[in-house]
Amino acid sequence: MAQTANLKKVRAVLLDMDGVVYVGEEPLPGVQELLDYLKATGRNWLFVTNNSSRTPVQFVEKIARMGIGSDETHILSSALATASWLAEQYPDGVRVFMIGQDGLRWALEQAGITLVEDAQKADVIVSGIDFSVRYERLADATLAIRAGARFVGTNSDTSFPSERGQIPGTGALLALLEAATGVTPTVIGKPNAGMFQQAMHKLGTNAASTLMVGDRFETDIAGAIELGMPTAAVLTGITTEEEFRTVVPGPDLILPGLPELLDAFRQADS
Numbered sequence: 001m002a003q004t005a006n007l008k009k010v011r012a013v014l015l016d017m018d019g020v021v022y023v024g025e026e027p028l029p030g031v032q033e034l035l036d037y038l039k040a041t042g043r044n045w046l047f048v049t050n051n052s053s054r055t056p057v058q059f060v061e062k063i064a065r066m067g068i069g070s071d072e073t074h075i076l077s078s079a080l081a082t083a084s085w086l087a088e089q090y091p092d093g094v095r096v097f098m099i100g101q102d103g104l105r106w107a108l109e110q111a112g113i114t115l116v117e118d119a120q121k122a123d124v125i126v127s128g129i130d131f132s133v134r135y136e137r138l139a140d141a142t143l144a145i146r147a148g149a150r151f152v153g154t155n156s157d158t159s160f161p162s163e164r165g166q167i168p169g170t171g172a173l174l175a176l177l178e179a180a181t182g183v184t185p186t187v188i189g190k191p192n193a194g195m196f197q198q199a200m201h202k203l204g205t206n207a208a209s210t211l212m213v214g215d216r217f218e219t220d221i222a223g224a225i226e227l228g229m230p231t232a233a234v235l236t237g238i239t240t241e242e243e244f245r246t247v248v249p250g251p252d253l254i255l256p257g258l259p260e261l262l263d264a265f266r267q268a269d270s
Helices: 004-009 031-040 056-065 078-089 102-110 135-146 170-181 193-203 217-226 241-246 258-269
Strands: 012-015 044-049 075-077 095-099 124-127 150-153 159-162 165-168 210-214 231-234 253-255
Touching: 004 258, 012 193, 031 044, 031 258, 044 193, 056 075, 056 102, 075 078, 075 193, 078 102, 078 124, 078 193, 095 102, 095 135, 124 135, 124 170, 135 170, 150 170, 159 170, 193 210, 193 217, 210 217, 217 231, 217 241, 231 258, 241 253, 253 258
Parallel strands: 012 044, 012 210, 044 075, 095 124, 124 150, 210 231, 231 253
Antiparallel strands: 159 165
């Protein structure tokens, strides 16, 4: 994959969102142009994000404000992946106490999972990102995990890219709960294989023909490499070029951003 020409074999593209498509409320260059090219060349795509805060409709509305056209079928969040996983794990039903926002609540409800507000009545404690979480809710989750509830996290991203810089992410909340309970969570989102596999199943592709585009090595790129997927790292988010170049195995492509990825596709297809 080190040669640009191998992009010709790519039939679908997985795009991380935070740090690849936008940072906070600011769009990054080249997104719509890349999507238009993928469509024109018969390729499919999916936005695959560890951000569990929004519903698919809210993600679509957010990128629409940035001039990017898509629909809910092109969104796979760690909230959706976690809800699907829980539904598979507990086919007879499960009671969940949730730390999170609209996206996680919506995904769990859509999967038929029972949400409870009394953490002591929960079978599972699920934590995603919550930008307004209260100490008391964290305390309730801690006591429930200590009492035997299963501990699940949507993703392990310790930081979250915003216009202000890197702020605490879901992984930071998980670390707090783990420190308070001594229990390591089961994490569903990237870099875990399940989320990538759900994405490829949704697209009807395999690892060799699916390109993962991300800004964070330890989640986007490392998880894809583990599955044998080609990878393209962009320098618009978390991991620096120096860091990408020092990891082994590293990404197949290291690019400033999506405009350069589009150029690489055009070169491969010419």
